[in-house]
Structure formats: C-alpha cells, structure tokens
Amino acid sequence: MSTPAADALKVEGLSIAFGGVKAIQDLSFEVRAGTVHAIIGPNGAGKTTLINLVTGIYRPTAGRIALFGRDVGGMPPEKLARLGLSRTFQNLQVCMNMSAVDNVMIGAHMSLGTGLLRGMFRPPALRRVDAECRARAHALMDFVGVGADAKAQASQLSYGALKRLEIARALATSPRLLLMDEPAAGLNHTETAQIEVLIRRIAENGTTVVLVEHDMKLVMGVSDRILALHYGRRLALGGTAEVRNDPEVIAAYLGAEA
Known part of the structure; x- marks a missing residue:
C-alpha cells in the first residue's frame, strides 16, 4: 500500500471578489489526509464560498488549490470528482x-x-x-x-x-476527500448525534472530511483541526482546544454563541 500524501488539500493565497466585495482574502491552510477538518465562522465569513472554490463552482481570482498534491485551481467539478473529491450541500439536493x-x-x-x-x-x-x-x-x-x-x-x-x-x-x-456543508443544519439533538457518529465512521474508513458547520458541540466533538474564518480571512487554525481558547475566535464567534 502506498503512503498517502501528507496534505489531502492545500490552499495557498486564495482570493475571490464579487464586484467590490472580497469574499475570500489571501487565505492559506492545509488539510491533513485522514483527518476531520472543520471550517467555522459567523455568517458571511466566507465558508460556503470557500467550499465552492475548492469544488470548482467558483474560479479564484488569485491563489492555488492542490488536491492530494495536484494543482486543481479552476478545474470543473466533474474532473474534481474523478480525482476523488465529493461534497454534500447545505440545501438538500435530492x-x-x-x-x-x-x-x-x-x-x-x-x-x-x-x-x-x-x-x-x-x-x-x-x-x-x-x-x-x-x-x-x-x-x-x-x-x-x-x-x-x-x-x-x-x-x-x-x-x-x-x-x-x-x-x-x-x-x-x-471519494478520498468529502466536503460537508452544514450536515447538521435543521436537525434535532438526536439526529445531530447520529451525524457526528457517521462523520467519525467515514474518517475511520480512510476518507478525509472537511466540515462546514455552525453546531459548535458537533465541531468540537468530531474535529481533529479547525479553521476559523472572519470576513474571508484566516482568524485561527489548530486543534480544537487551541481554537476554542483563542481570544480572537471567542470575540468573533464563540463568544457570541455563548
């Protein structure tokens, strides 16, 4: 068996603007293969825009996106799917x-x-x-x-x-990498707990998971690493305890929830 790449996803200097609005600004981060990586932030932070950039729905105005070491910036969704990228949507596509x-x-x-x-x-x-x-x-x-x-x-x-x-x-x-956009949105506590167990099982089976989610209990319970966004910029990146205790994250997001 070949050794997996250290990074399932690598983003470097990523930016996109809609008119005069900079939705993502010079964003860089890595997602390690075989982990659950959450993306958090208040509404308007750029979370779904970031997912749409990674999945080829939007084309970045600057920066680089690499999937398992391969540059895929601007590649259409169907080609990304063949390379092992899949996603779920915040609004059901059933x-x-x-x-x-x-x-x-x-x-x-x-x-x-x-x-x-x-x-x-x-x-x-x-x-x-x-x-x-x-x-x-x-x-x-x-x-x-x-x-x-x-x-x-x-x-x-x-x-x-x-x-x-x-x-x-x-x-x-x-998929080798599964992007999940708000999988617990609209669910009750029991259903959210079932989703949490399922995410763990998916990761245990070898699929890297990138999770965009507002439910902080779910995020803290299932994530290996967390990226916090604020107005399209990276606010914090690290383990759950590191991000949870970051003063800027607390001020921008977690404090508001508390």
Whole structure:
C-alpha cells in the first residue's frame, strides 16, 4: 500500500471578489489526509464560498488549490470528482420523485462504465453492472443508517434521513476527500448525534472530511483541526482546544454563541 500524501488539500493565497466585495482574502491552510477538518465562522465569513472554490463552482481570482498534491485551481467539478473529491450541500439536493436507493445510485454513475452503444449491444453486461451498483448503494444506505428506507420514495423520508441519504450518495463516488456543508443544519439533538457518529465512521474508513458547520458541540466533538474564518480571512487554525481558547475566535464567534 502506498503512503498517502501528507496534505489531502492545500490552499495557498486564495482570493475571490464579487464586484467590490472580497469574499475570500489571501487565505492559506492545509488539510491533513485522514483527518476531520472543520471550517467555522459567523455568517458571511466566507465558508460556503470557500467550499465552492475548492469544488470548482467558483474560479479564484488569485491563489492555488492542490488536491492530494495536484494543482486543481479552476478545474470543473466533474474532473474534481474523478480525482476523488465529493461534497454534500447545505440545501438538500435530492431527487424527491425517485426512490432512495436510486438517489444513491446517481452518485455512482461515473463508475458504471455505460453508454448508448453499450446499452444497445451488451445488455447482460449492463445488467450486471447495474446490479453491482445497486448492491453497493444498499450497502452505503446501511452504512449511513437509512437502509430500511431503500425502496421508499425520497419524498417519504424524514429530513434527518434525507441528510444521511445525501451523504450516502456522496460516498457512492468513492471519494478520498468529502466536503460537508452544514450536515447538521435543521436537525434535532438526536439526529445531530447520529451525524457526528457517521462523520467519525467515514474518517475511520480512510476518507478525509472537511466540515462546514455552525453546531459548535458537533465541531468540537468530531474535529481533529479547525479553521476559523472572519470576513474571508484566516482568524485561527489548530486543534480544537487551541481554537476554542483563542481570544480572537471567542470575540468573533464563540463568544457570541455563548
């Protein structure tokens, strides 16, 4: 087995502006492979903008983004997915008119190896690939805790189950790095605790997790390192105790929550 790169993600001097507003300003940080790395900050700090830059939705005006040692700045999302990057969204991106298991299968579409000609002339092989994909989707639904809902329409699932379903779909791409945007948003205490356990299990299985989250109990309980943002700039970076006790972080964010 090859030794993983020290940094799953490395950002250097990253900046982006929308009109005259500097959303991210000269930001640099690293995410170590195999860890859970949280990004925190008050509303408007630039957290989701940063995620959109890393996932190729936005193009930076300056700076460098490296994924497992490869420069990927400005690379489109579909190419980043092939390199092992996947994400979940703050607002659910679930096909409500499809079954839960079919939603997860969508995430594995890149690995199906199917196309029009193959579909026309190799139906046995296509059926075999589809069966393998479906079995993997069921296994992932079991992993995230919604296996019993596999045959149900997505519209019939609770909000908490839909959150975990979206995580299963993201995992269907076999990511090396998973970006999670507010996975606990809108969840009750029990559902948030389930998400915390799930994040730990994902990391234990070898996937690096970058987590954007407002729930400080979840962040402090699950993170190896934390990046605190304030108006698009790096306010603090370090372990949970270091960031939690940083006076600037307390003044800008944690103190307001307390």
